[in-house]
Structures are given as C-alpha cells and as structure tokens.
Amino acid sequence: MKIYDMPGFPNPARIHIVLAEKDLAAQFEFVKVDLFAAEHKQPAFLAKNPGGVVPVLELDDGTHIAECIAITEYLDNLDGHPTLTGATPRDKALIHMMQKRADDWMIDGIGAYFHHATPGLGATLEAYKSPEWAGRKEWGERQLEKFKNGMRYFDSVLAQQAYIAGPRFSVADITVYCALLHAAFVGITVTDDYPALAAWQAGVADRPSVKNRGGQS
Ligand SMILES: N[C@@H](CCC(=O)N[C@@H](CS)C(=O)NCC(=O)O)C(=O)O
Known part of the structure; x- marks a missing residue:
C-alpha cells in the first residue's frame, strides 16, 4: 500500500x-x-x-x-480493534462530533488563513497577486478568527476532560494537534490564555507516536 x-x-x-x-x-x-x-x-x-x-x-x-x-x-x-475512531456507538458519535469541529474550526480555519491571508504556497499556486486578492485576504483573516475561537473552545473542553472527545486519546486529538502545528508555522502559538490547551499540547507532543514518527511530516 x-x-x-x-x-x-x-x-x-x-x-x-x-x-x-x-x-x-x-x-x-x-x-x-x-x-x-x-x-x-x-x-x-x-x-x-x-x-x-x-x-x-x-x-x-x-x-x-x-x-x-x-x-x-x-x-x-484494519485490525478489528479501533482505538482512535471509537469502539461503541456512543464513543464513535462523540469522537466524530469533536473531529468535525476540529476539522472545520481548527485545521480548515488555519489552512484557509495560510492560503488566503499569507503568501501560502507561493505566487504560482495561490495567485495572491490577482485583483481579487484583497477580498480573499479579508476572508482569510476572518478564518483566523474562527481558528482562535476554536482554540478558546477546545481550551474550555480540555479544562473539563483529558482529551478532546473524552477520557481517551482519539483522532480528534490528532486533528487539533496538527492544526496547532500548522498555526505555529505561521507564527500563531498557544499562549497562557489557553492553559488547558497548552498542557494538553505538551502531553500529546510527548506521545511516542508524535515524537518518533520516523522524522516524517
Ligand atoms: N480535507 C483534506 C485536507 C488536505 C489538505 O489540505 N492537504 C494540504 C497539505 S497539508 C494540501 O495538499 N494542500 C495543497 C493545496 O491546497 O494546494 C484532508 O483531510 O485530507
């Protein structure tokens, strides 16, 4: 494969x-x-x-x-033992709910900001010198607000529970964590304003799967 x-x-x-x-x-x-x-x-x-x-x-x-x-x-x-996407109907539903929020608010939010409000992948791909650029840039800036609202929301969630979708690590944690990686790349980091998010981020960074992924991505 x-x-x-x-x-x-x-x-x-x-x-x-x-x-x-x-x-x-x-x-x-x-x-x-x-x-x-x-x-x-x-x-x-x-x-x-x-x-x-x-x-x-x-x-x-x-x-x-x-x-x-x-x-x-x-x-x-693949192995018949899902650990990241939920094993029971309740867990599956909660994980997918939080995963969707993480996708929409966090990874798509920061991605849209990167592509539309910064030079992103460069002039050829982003066409940021086009006449429509000004409007797209403003829209991109608004996506950053969405991302920051997401940080605030997930900070409040993590003040109540260990992981994004409950007591166990799941795909929703991976999505939020990688959105924060992207944000750091464009200079937006988790500040003291988000203490629960910062503590959770440090814990996820320490997981073997995150620390030792063969230098990939
Ligand atoms: N919704 C997609 C998002 C994938 C995505 O945006 N990938 C980025 C790399 S991090 C990409 O290929 N960007 C190229 C582009 O937008 O031109 C997913 O979940 O896989």
Missing part, C-alpha cells in the same frame, strides 16, 4: 501519527508529491484525488482514499 504525501505538512502529519499509533508504518510505501512544484494539480495526481490535496492512500487493488478522516477510519479498523 502507498501513501502519497508531502513531508512536513500538517494533513500528512495526521496520517503519520495514526500509522505510528497503530504500528502500521512499515506496511506502507511513502510517495512524495511536490506541492511547491504543483504536482498535486497535475492530471496524474488529480486522477487519484480530484480534490488535489494530500494525503491519499492507495490500496493494493488500486483504490484511492482521500480525506484524513476516511484514511484514519480505514487504518484504525
């Missing part, structure tokens, strides 16, 4: 942490897609994922699975 990704980028990092949590990395070949060279917008890659983003999982039968949450569902259920 293959994973198409780009080392150092936040969404691929989500999958590297999942692979480490599930001890599956050795079963995969990693194929680098050069985002700066716009390889992900070429027909060969778009045939794998019309969304034109990484990561993408390729199964041995040629099936392509895009979207981190879908890839995580697949990987987490």
